[in-house]
Amino acid sequence: MIGHGVTARIQDVAAQAGVSTATVSRVLSGVDNVSEALTERVWKAVTDLDYRPNRVARRLRRPGREMWALIVPDVENRFFTSVARGVEEVANEYDITVFIGNTDYDPDRLKRYLSTALAEQVAGIILAPSSPTDDVSDVLASQIPIVTVDQTLTSRSLTTVMTDHYEGGRMAGQHLRDRGYERIGVIAGPQHSPEWNTRLEGLQSSISPESIVATERGDNRVGGGGTAMGRLLDTHPDLEAVFVTNNLMTIGALREIDLRALRVPEDVYVVGYDLNSQEWTRAVPVSTVNQDPRRIGEVAARTLIDSGGLPQERHTILLEPHLEESIAL
Amino acid sequence: MIGHGVTARIQDVAAQAGVSTATVSRVLSGVDNVSEALTERVWKAVTDLDYRPNRVARRLRRPGREMWALIVPDVENRFFTSVARGVEEVANEYDITVFIGNTDYDPDRLKRYLSTALAEQVAGIILAPSSPTDDVSDVLASQIPIVTVDQTLTSRSLTTVMTDHYEGGRMAGQHLRDRGYERIGVIAGPQHSPEWNTRLEGLQSSISPESIVATERGDNRVGGGGTAMGRLLDTHPDLEAVFVTNNLMTIGALREIDLRALRVPEDVYVVGYDLNSQEWTRAVPVSTVNQDPRRIGEVAARTLIDSGGLPQERHTILLEPHLEESIAL
DNA sequence: CTGAAAGCGCTTACAG
DNA sequence: CTGAAAGCGCTTACAG
Secondary structure, X not given: OOOXXXXXXXXXXXXXXXXXXXXXXXXXXXXXXXXXXHHHHHHHHHHHHOOOOOXXXXXXXXXXXXXXXXXXXXXXXXXXXXXXXXXXXXXXXXXOEEEEEEOOOOHHHHHHHHXXXXXOOOOEEEEOOOOOOOOOHHHHHHOOOEEEEOOOOOOOOOEEEEEOHHHHHHHHHHHHHHOOOOOEEEEEOOOOOHHHHHHHHHHHHHOOHHHEEEEEEOXXXXXXXXXXXXXXXXXXXXXXXXXXXXXXXXXXXXXXXXXXXXXXXXXXXXXXXXXXXXXXXXXXXXXXXXXXXXXXXXXXXXXXXXXXXXXXXXXXXXXXXXEEEEEXX | OOOOOOOOOHHXXXXXXXXXXXXXXXXXXXXXXXXXXXXXXXXXXXXXHOOOOOHHHHHHHOOOOOXXXXXXXXXOOHHHHHHHHHHHHHHHHOOOEEEEEEOOXXXXXXXXXXXXXXXXXXXXXXXXXXXXXXXXXXXXXXXXXXXXXXXXOOOOOOEEEEEOHHHHHHHHHHHHHHOOOOOEEEEEOOOOOHHHHHHHHHHHHHOOHHHEEEEEEOXXXXXXXXXHHHHHHHHOOOOOEEEEOOHHXXXXXXXXXXXXXXXXXXXXXEEEEOOOHHHOOOOOOEXXXXXXXXXXXXXXXXXXXXXXXXXXXXXXXXXXXXXXXXXXX
């Protein structure tokens, strides 16, 4: 039985092994050379006492390691949970704990979570911004490495891991052109966000301008997609196809189409974004430009590892999207 | 400009305010009385220096506060992310950081995350078990409060927050009986898990035994639900209705029904579990027994708060499910 | 290769 | 009410 009856401390291990705490620490960290005999005794004591180093104490002494903050606007959105999954995979490899903050697209909550991240002395921050104007000045001042995911920040020079949305838009446009659609509506994200505009530019690069009969803006949520789709159908009853730049809005759009008793793809052909057919209750023949959010998380995490704890200069890593045609069961 | 050019420490604040670090600490924690004059000077210094207490140092000195671990089997499952959302809401109120571990239904990963939780000196653990046989003995030994969510553990006496699944099953049965169905199939979770059996018992309490023509077991994933539905349709072509005890399996079942060109509800009436119509691309007239996962998370978190840092005796908190009839757009 | 000791940034008895 | 000091559990120069 150990000291407080709770957990063994490094002292207990040292005593049991008949060495100093420094030696125990060295054996465990594996960085300095320790004689074979002592190493063995230390490991035996560690095992016997079921010793687990206190990560809090370790982090205090040696800050900026073993913990990351992942901050996302909506934990309930599968895109972000998949990013989290990817981040976690890498974090696990390096024995890093990751805490997740959910901002709910609220700047105050972002501020709080960034502050918490600093107060927790994290080794790095992975931020999925709510908007390109998110304020990260405190983080920059603190010198903690930060990687942005899914979106760049306009005012700051940060490393970003994201999908090549221009290419995504281009793919969607080419697909629609190949299928011969000439009256296309677009449902895009908020105007102020350059990412959505990038998707639009990609779209415009592959179809003629007059094919795009209208562009509606939504809030990237299901409701916003439905409302936008409604406006599109109201103002352009002769619409042939629609391109929606976000997963939840695509779902909203599909529901609105269904509500009006229109059929996909006969009445309106839909190209969505990030649709995961795994989650559908019924086949809907809709094409989709898909990102690989897990991979985004992984790459962001590895970027943090590679940064070696130092802030990086700006660097955008673009991952390729994939077009999935007419997903059906 | 502060010491290391990074962040102000409590020393810097004390110096600036002309008081001891003890006084700063007292003002910030608000527990001891400090004279108005000093309090004012301290707050001014805190503001001027933009001081944020180092949570790592605080936790080392005063363990068992301000951090929780939330461990779930699948972060990509919306049920668990909603639980996370609920937990986070409460954690935020109390300025608690919560780190999330994703076990992927793997006992080794559970072991690792529990170990990390201990090493991080968390104030509490919220565990959504992968199976009722999950091993939490290390946690119990450590005296850290743990609350289980969604499932009880067979071998341990822990506080659990979960939906009243007996009632959920009963509601489903009553609904099916009210609609006059007499040839009902069931797709339940793994046999070894008592929770799935509870749902079955609830079902059995409200319909006659001979109404249940077959019970298949699935793995709580989309694929398992589809396979089980396939077996049901193969062995009982005259099936009228099916009750599925989990969200992903319900989706799998619906897809399988669609695959076979059968219609819901004309050919097979479906009562699912935890279906979120918000996520659907098209209306499917399916009824569903729904839990309130956010609330489960909230209640679990409040239980942790109320435990005052002490392990509780066993205590099961049952939340009511809700039947949503024939969800459609 | 090994140990004694300082120190990471806080909090909290202990005096006064 | 306030401060000097000890100590939380580690890691890491510094000596030897």
